[in-house]
Amino acid sequence: MTFFSFLLLLLSQTQPAPAQTPTQAAPTKESIPWSTQRPLTWSDFKSKPTPADRLAALTSGNIDVQVGCTDFVFSSSVKAVFLPKESWVRDASKASPELLRHEQLHFDITELHARMLRQKLTLVKLNCQHLNPAFSNLTKAAFSAWQREEARYDQETNHGLNAEKQKFWEAQVQVRLAQLVAFAQ
Template sequence: MLFSLAPLWLFSLLSASATPVTAPAQAPAKLPPLAWSANRPLTWDDFKARPNTDRLEALTSSTIDAKVGCVDYQFSAQVKAVFTPSESWVRNAARATPALLRHEQLHFDLTELHARLLRQKFSLLKLDCEHLQPAFGNITKAAFLAWQREEARYDQESNHGLNTARQQAWEQQVQQRLVQTQAFALQ
């Protein structure tokens, strides 16, 4: 038995323009996702999609990929934070600021933080393999909702990275929380 849940959340930095979001003219080739790594931060080269709006300077597409299964009635879960290059973009990498890249990186760091929190939750629960649903669905739904809310709060409070003081506060807070949840990081 194998279940997978990986909703996609898109996060971005707004520019001064207010043009509505439109569909991309041409979809980029599907590239493999990048797993989060403390040793490998994002670079603008990772953002492979083409911009699809005038309102945004960059867009990060990341998700929590959660797969669970049962072997001999033993529950196991694999949870990882992934970045999707073929759905992430920067308007002009040559002119993009380091601050903008830090803002986008923190979206990915928040994804990793919430992946760790989900790993922690799975490690504490004793899920019954015969009755995995609805427990698995309820747990992941709550985890993804908490992640989505925090991502939205991050963009709101930091004004999409434009409020430097709030951006720095978020960076410090998320780094502290990543340290606090290090026991649930992938090895």
């Protein structure tokens, strides 16, 4: 199962900001960017389940979207990230490789939707003077599609317990990631 969160930082500045005295930035959440070279391991899951949690594990992922306008030119950054401090496994010593594959696929689906959003942002010509509501609508639709697919994945695979459906989803997500390789980071 995955926890859905979406970070949207809208920087719609059209003129350079006046020089300011540097201030200490707020600490950022620890995150792991999605990478084909860096699959998740149980040691990445740093949080603990509550007594009410019934799942064996929970993956917290995020699509981090940052946009800006400089001299009326739109730019964006979209990243799929894993949040270790919000993700947990009930007992890593007893957790199966199949469960880890299920959780990894949640992260892969997050990357899939990040690629889809990157694709949309390259296809849609956003006007920096009138960024909203077009940008807001685009990101809300992207988040909604991601959330629906994550829920459908857990439902169809019974949280990874249906091995046949799990293999089907793994194959389909890999095909779709390959189709969008031009939008990988």
